[in-house]
Amino acid sequence: MAHRFRDTIPLSEQQRLVRRSIREICDNFDRAYWRDRAQEGTYPREFVDELIDNGWMAALIPEEYGGAGMETSEVVVMMEEIAANGGGFSAAQAVHGGIYNTVPLVEYGSEELKSELLPKVADGEASIQAFGLTEPNAGSDSTSIETRAEKDGDEYVVNGQKIWTSRVDQSDYLVLVARTTPKSEVEKSTRGISMFLVDLDDALAQGALEMEEISKSVSEFVHSYELWFEDLRVPEEYLIGEEGEGFYQVLDGLNEERLVIAAECVGLGELAVERGVEYANEREVFGRPVGKNQSIQHPLADAHARVQAAKQMTYDAADATGGSSEEIGARANMSKYLAAEACFEAADAAVQTHGGFGVATEYDVERYFREARLTRLVPITQQLALNYIGENVLGLPRSY
Known part of the structure; x- marks a missing residue:
């Protein structure tokens, strides 16, 4: 591939290392691989597994939890290279969530939750590929989400609907954004929103989660879903950060x-x-x-x-x-x-x-x-x- 077209910006030594390492991985997956994934609609599992094996899916997890502790200046190199080396935007999106959905946990999760989960994500034993925010009646107006999470003892009970939630089929956990206080009861519309970590296997076992794939004509191997929650019980220790401050998080x-x-x-x-x-x-x-x-x-x-x-x-x-x-x-x-x-x-x-x-x-x-x-x-x-x-x-x- 004609790298000379894009090696135009001076990079730090660390950025050059990232670029070189990612290119070596991408060289194992030619155009036909990505074409087949798109035509078959199958997730690029082999590519993602190689990234996991080399520690790249833990790019933003701190070293103390087994991650790489990278900065934004390095991650931009990584994701540009994944897209530019044949996989395109969809290849980058296939792994984007798994990298960035750990950030709320790193920044706001309790020490117990971080110690329990982040090392598993870093090792590839668990994944947080899915992020549930968008809703049919809210769209870009995130303060108007209607999914509710009501406290009941030491649990939250979630009811509502999400749409365009991607990679649920490749994820063990979902970062879910829900209202813990109705919009009509807060002084500012950005208040009363909270973030939760949802164990997807547990949600399905409860019979509290239904999901349906959305048929689409782009990013065919990155599947997106509509989700329905009915009386989903989430342990209070799976609240990420402070209740009511989720929008700012x-x-x-x-x-x-x-x-x-x-x-x-x-x-x-x-x-x-x-x-x-x-x-x-x-x-x-x-x-x-x-x-x-x-x-x-x-x-x-x-x-x-x-x-x-x-x-x-x-x-x-x-x-x-x-x-x-x-x-x-x-x-x-x-x-x-x-x-x-x-x-x-x-x-x-x-x-x-x-x-x-x-x-x-x-x-x-x-x-x-x-x-x-x-x-x-x-x-x-x-x-x-x-x-x-x-x-x-x-x-x-x-x-x-």
Whole structure:
């Protein structure tokens, strides 16, 4: 693979080590592997197991619990490389939750809970791949979630519904966000929300959880589910952090995670450019490579420039995560916005370069295009990113 297209930013020694190590793992999984996973709709278990065996799924778990204790500046390299080395955005999403869903536990979990669970996650004995926040009647307005968790003795009883909860089928535990105080009874809508750790096997054994897979046309091997909870009993020791403060706990690591999403978009954009350039050099029409035509050259060159610009901003932002939350938030939202736009343009250029073969599954770029379109929607829409920039960076009136 043409790494020269993307080795454009000076890295620290630790970042270079991450890049080299991840590339070595990714080299064992070629394009056909990812194409087959997408066509069959099967989770990339072999790839994930190799990451687990090499300690990468414990990237954000502190060393004292058996993890790698990595920083955001290193995780952006890891996730960019996973996306750029053939797997695309979906490959990164297949492992993203398993890495980032440990953060609330690390930051807010009790010492007993951390000591019990984090070493198991680090060793691959347990996984926390699923995060339950989105609901049919709430969407991006997370303060309007209706799932309730009511205290009953030394347990909480959960009732409600979640949607677009991914990787439940690959997870032992679910991080669940629920209201412990109704929205109508709190002074601020952001209060009264709490986070819980749910043992999925226990929930199913109780008969308190029903789940149904959502059929979708992108990220086929990362399955998403609609969940229904009916009188699910969660031990009080599985409350993460302080009751009623869950919304702020969710927000705490959100900006750094958004930077990693931006890096995944960058990786997808780099992958699309590389495939477009490869085809443009090989395909001959009218006795000459199609890449000799400026109508092919210019879109690819423009996409490359945009992807690398987004990459520079993302990496600069990751290096500056020690600043204020306002500064981190501004950089994170701008990085995500620019990276999603850039990878979409790159995927579009790759499809156009391939002509009719751009929609043939054997060339993969049609999958990259579908994934790039998805990045404009998740984890937040482009419009919400612009809302944040408009209000918090430009000082414009709140629009929603």
